[in-house]
Amino acid sequence: MFRNPRLSLESAREHLKALDEAQRERLTQLFVREEVLYRQAIALGLDENNYNARKRLIxxxxxxxxxxxxxxxxxSEAELIDHYEKNRDRYYVPPQVTFTHVYFSLDRRGDEAGGHAGDELLHLNKVSLPFHLAASRGDHFLYHRNYVNKNEEEVASHFGESFAAGVFAVDQAKEDWIGPFRSEYGFHLLLLTTVKAGYFPPLDEVRSRVVDDVTQKRVREELDRIYRDTRGTYEVQIVAPKS
Structure with missing residues (x-):
């Protein structure tokens, strides 16, 4: 989110007013120490040909x-609408799923992990194990037990791309447990409770993001304009290095 640098100064003033006498004295001494050392560094010429100091000033x-x-x-509203229409893909909300899973570790169970998962699938559907009791079954998973409104990229980051592709190939929520799904770590049984299609949200749903994006774009453009105007006040000579 774009942040107005002036807000930092206003916040600092409010913070200073709220300090008690002892806190203000400590802050004053810190400032004096910084100023003394800064002036001494300047006196010693430490600012000359210092690239880091140059970058800080810029x-x-x-x-x-x-x-x-x-x-x-x-x-303007017209500017926001124009930016949104030209950059709709940026605000696209990808498909999302909500699921819990019961995990069977390859490290712990070896070649039997897949068979154990298949047997467990029959049991889970026989007893209609609810979402909130999934943690009572299977092995401990490295990441989470429940995944709520996650897109394919987020699921892939925890389970691998092949697993995520398999889950998102399911086109609707299921009342029964499904699987097993193979991940990089083992086998998983899923209770897939929500499948949301991807969509392009209306402007009002993503207005704050659009405002931030347009603001940053305008600020960058204005900074570039200021640079061009400032450069025009200098005579720039570029000397080629001697061969």
């Missing part, structure tokens, strides 16, 4: 410029 200047830009920035 960053500070851009930070200040951002504050002025943000203060004068106004976004």
């Amino acid at each position: 960053a500070q200047l851009e930070y200040i410029n951002q504050g002025f830009i943000y203060d004068s920035l106004e976004l």
Whole structure:
């Protein structure tokens, strides 16, 4: 999210007012120490030909410029709509699933893991084991037991791409336990309670993201304009290195 640099100054002022006398004294002494050491470093010429100091000064200047830009920035509804329409793919909500699983570890059970999972599937459906009791069965899994409203990429990050592809190939929620599904770690039985299709949300649903994106875009454009204007005040000579 884009943040107005001026807000940091306002917050600092409020924080300073809230300090008691002892806290303010400590803060004052820290500032004095910093200032003394800074001036001594300048006196010793440590700022000369210092690339890190150069980068910090550039960053500070851009930070200040951002504050002025943000203060004068106004976004119209037409601008937000135009950005959203041109970048709809950015705001696409991918398909999501909600499931719990019972896990059978290859490390713990070896070649029998798949057979154990198959036997357990019959038992789970026979007793209609509910979602919240899944943790009472199977082995401990490295990550989570329940996955709520997760997309394929998120599921793949915990179970592997092949597992995720298999789960998202199921086109609707199931009342019964299904599987086994093979992951990088073993076999899993799933109670898949929700399957949501992907969709393009309306602007109002993602308005805050669109505002942030347009704001950052406008700020970058304005920083580039300031740079071009500033560069125009200098005569730039580029000397080729001697061969």
